[in-house]
Amino acid sequence: MILPWRKRRANKMNNKQLCDGLDVEVMIPTHFQCPISLDLMKDPVTLCTGITYDRESIERWIEAGNETCPVTKQVSKTFDLIPNHILRRFIQDWCVENRSHGVERIPTPRVPVSPYQVSEACSRIVDATQRGDGNKCGELVKKIKNWGKESERNKRCVVENGTGCSLSATFESFASVSLEKHMNLLREILSVLSWFFPLGEEGRSKLVSESSLHCIIWFLRNGDLSSRQNAILVLKELLYSDETHVISKTLLEIEEVVETLVHLIKEPISPTATKASLMAIYYLITSMVSNGKITSRFLEMGLVPVIVEIIVEAEKSVCEKALAVLDAICNTEKGKEEAYKNALIMPVLVKKILRVSNSATELSLSIFWKLCKNEIMKDEESAIIDAIQLGAFQKLLVILQVGCGETTKEKVTKLLKLLNVYKNRVDCVDSSMDFKYLKRPF
Structure with missing residues (x-):
């Protein structure tokens, strides 16, 4: 060669x-x-x-x-x-x-970590935790972290050999003793825990305790950028698997949770943290224990204008998650009222239809339908006419032409019937729509 x-x-x-x-x-x-x-x-x-x-x-x-x-x-x-x-x-x-x-000398490779080494480190962490030896736990956690940094193979080996359960137990133990005293150790554990999801039931049970959740929220509010990102990643994964809604109940009792999550998307630290924050908010709003209360708290913190602003220029993944949050908000009457108050809501929804992805189109249609059928709004007619002037009617027709699922098709048909009543009242319809996404028949 x-x-x-x-x-x-x-x-x-x-x-x-x-x-x-x-x-x-x-x-x-x-x-x-x-x-x-x-x-x-x-x-x-x-x-x-x-x-x-x-x-x-x-x-x-x-x-x-x-x-x-x-x-x-x-x-x-x-x-x-x-x-x-x-x-x-x-x-x-x-x-x-x-x-x-120009040939560069290859470095001497490190020997990959073995399952035995990982298991031995976990055993030593358990022993140090039982003794309350935070310094020794810190040394072992850093060692595990360095193994993972060396290669993806090492990281897989660490994840597959019970480390997540041991670290979760250590996190809960020292979080319940003193957050201030063991802050560095808890920060290091959070940075490693973000590798391990989904966690086993035993590991989750340690992280969903009141002391663990209080510690995670503390890092969300007061940690450095890296700690805040790790904390929101862990919290998002815990909420995702919160089938019994234990975490949601506990979080509703912790002060400033809502303010902290809104602040994370209002002043983003990274795309990863923004997406995790949006998903955490979505899980909280759609939780069965919220009963609309958590949504009201988010609305009081000005979540709707923040979400709309994100949707305007966000990349695909962030846009989809922001639309999902807005769709969940519009499940409540108060949420729809707040959405209607935002002057950008209709232009943004119409613009995102057929522009981002199938998921974003379906979410935009869902929000659009919820707002249009809102009978308590006095300016419903004005909002619908605005949507028609922005080209909503043509886009809905295109969706039917290019094909869609039965649920979406039913929703589009109802919207067309609703918009058709007001269509003749519009003096000027925006027909400057881009049809480049249509498949040519040849």
């Missing part, structure tokens, strides 16, 4: 004395190439069949469910990967010999 390496500058000599831009083709020895990827091996490992592969390539092969050696086709009872240190040193020496041609 021939691989071109660009000759790099060896020093800061005059450019005229350098062969700058010269392409030099260097032959990679065949026995240095991985039989799977045909690339230079960075971490050569040998199977029981005697064939050597690059670790990353053979691990992908095994994880795909293959039970044979890729080269010999022999069925293997064991896939123990034995590091080939001698071959790796030969590869590194070859890289050094060809460094003048």
Whole structure:
């Protein structure tokens, strides 16, 4: 195999004395190439069949469910990967010999963490927690965190060997003792816990306790940017699996929860945190225990204008989640009233139909229908006429033409009937709609 390496500058000599831009083709020895990827091996490992592969390539092969050696086709009872240190040193020496041609020396790989090492670390964390030794727990948590940072393989090994349950128990234990005293430890645990969802029932039971939830909310309000993001990711996942609504009940009793979540989307720290915050708000609003009370609290904090502003310019994923929150808000009469008060609501909804995704279109239609059929609003006629002038009627017709689900079709048909009553009252209908999303018949 021939691989071109660009000759790099060896020093800061005059450019005229350098062969700058010269392409030099260097032959990679065949026995240095991985039989799977045909690339230079960075971490050569040998199977029981005697064939050597690059670790990353053979691990992908095994994880795909293959039970044979890729080269010999022999069925293997064991896939123990034995590091080939001698071959790796030969590869590194070859890289050094060809460094003048731009070949970089491969670093000495770290030995992947084993399930035994992870289980041993978990046992030591449990023991240190029972003794109340926060310092020792902190050392072990950092060790686990560093394992995960080294490679995705290590992270999977950590996740699959009971670490989440141990860390959840440690988090609850020290959160109930003193948040201020063990703040650093609790922060580190939160940063690792974001890897582990969905957690097992035992691990969840520790994180949904009152002391754990109070600690998570504290980090949402007072933590640094990283801690706040980790806290909202953990809270979102807990609410997602909150089938018994225990978490929602507890959160409703914690002060400033609503204010904190609204602040996270009003002053975003990252797209990841914004999406997690929107989903947490959605789960709270749609919770069976809220009875509209939690929605009222969100409305008092000005959630509707914040959500509408997000929808205007947000990327696809954030837009869909924001629309889902707005749709949930409009399930209450007070929510629909607040939505009607916002001058941007109709323009935004009409604009997002057929513009973002099928999910965003369906959510926009759902909100549109809830607002249009709101009988208590005195300015219903004005709002519907505004929607027609913005091109809603044409877009609804297009949805029927391009095809949609039965539920959406029924909703669109009802909307068309409703809008048709007011259509003749509109002096000027916006017909400058973009039809590029329509499939051509040829």
